[in-house]
Amino acid sequence: MATQTPAKIIGLYGLPGIGKTTLLNLLKEWLPHDAFAFYEGSEMVANAAGGSLDTFRNADGNTNNLFRAQAIANIAGECTASGKTGIVTGHYSFLNAGAESPGVVFSAAETRHYTHIIYLSASGEEIEQRCRDDTRARVPLTAAEINRWAAKEVKELEPICYRNRILLSVLRIEQMSPIKVAEVIASLIQRFHLQSPALNEHRVTTVMNEFLSKQSATLQNECTMLNVHGKLDVGHRLQHEEQILIVPLMRGGEPMAMGVSNVFSEVMFLHAKSPADMTLKHLDRCKAVILVDSVVNSGASIAEFVTHIRARRVSVPVVVVAGVVQADAVRPGGSIRKMALKNDIAIVALQLSDNKYTGKGVTDTGARLFNTTALESE
Secondary structure, X not given: OOOOOOXXXXXXXXXXXXXXHHHHHHHHHHOOOOOEEEEOHHHHHHHHOOOOHHHHHHOOHHHHHHHHXXXXXXXXXXXXXXXXXXXXXOOOEEOOOOOOOOEEOOOHHHHHXXXXXXXXXXXXXXXXXXXXXOOOOOOOOOHHHHHHHHHHXXXXXXXXXXXXXXXXXXXXXXXXXXXXXXXXXXXXXXXXXXXXXXXXXXXHHHHHHHHHHHHOHHHEEEEEEEOOOOOEEEEEEEOOHHHEEEEEEOOOXXXXXXXXXXXXXXXXXXXXXXXXXXXXXXXXXXXXXXXXXXXXXOOHHHHXXXXXXXXXXXXXXXXXXXXXXXXXXXXXXXXXXXXXXXXXXXXXXXXXXXXXXXXXXXOHHHHHHOOOHHHHOO
């Protein structure tokens, strides 16, 4: 009997009043129902609690966790059986009337089923105004209290998502109409629907192992592993993993480097704003270096790091991992291809792009990635 592929479950998260229900209703109108299933998280929890949210609210913490676990299991079961991607509104924490601070309601059961979480974020002032305009009863909070609450949620969600391989996307929606927000989210969700979360991870792992095994037989050994289809297969893993050095090119490379370090969990991790941050002490201890950046255009920044490494360790294997690489740069005669051949390094790119972009400074690409271009111009 064939094993069913677990469904993709996408959470729409954010503080009360951010507009999750409105967005879910818009997505119901825009996304095809033969590919997506839509769930209001509170309704699913109420069903698990016997049809009443009051039963859930009045229960103790352990019972609440059981209700939430049952709700997400029901969603995952339905989506797995139908082959649809589930979209679920939910809360990481909740502030009850009379409570001094929000209590975390996100449970371990949810980490086992979510593949993606889109966290909706806006200024405290905007959420405060939305809550005033909302007919539903909300616990009154100041803009400053709302900002602290949202920052705390994101800070706590980030490591949880990293550990459980959930793709977390924080989306700023202030001064955007619900229709515009829904357009952005629909575009994101359709991309998530078409991509397997394990696919890029498998691609990175495979290419890196193939390259490193050619460099040195001592860097890999055969083992039994799960492939991207969830079946046992013969693969390779890194030996001396604790002596592999991951270097994210700050700041654009850090989120992707965190993902790579989740695959190779015992590796060393070094933040580097410039090649000089990699000292001989760091390089003497490692058997291979993994440089990580989100976007590689001409490869000039990567080349500086590679030159620095080669001047100190001529033969150490180097792998460059990037989210997007400019296509012309890796074609015959391209700048990145020349650098890779000259220095005997491997390039792992999740996507090639024909778009060309000429940065204005060392922080320019990072500013675009993190939406801080306005700050850079001041």
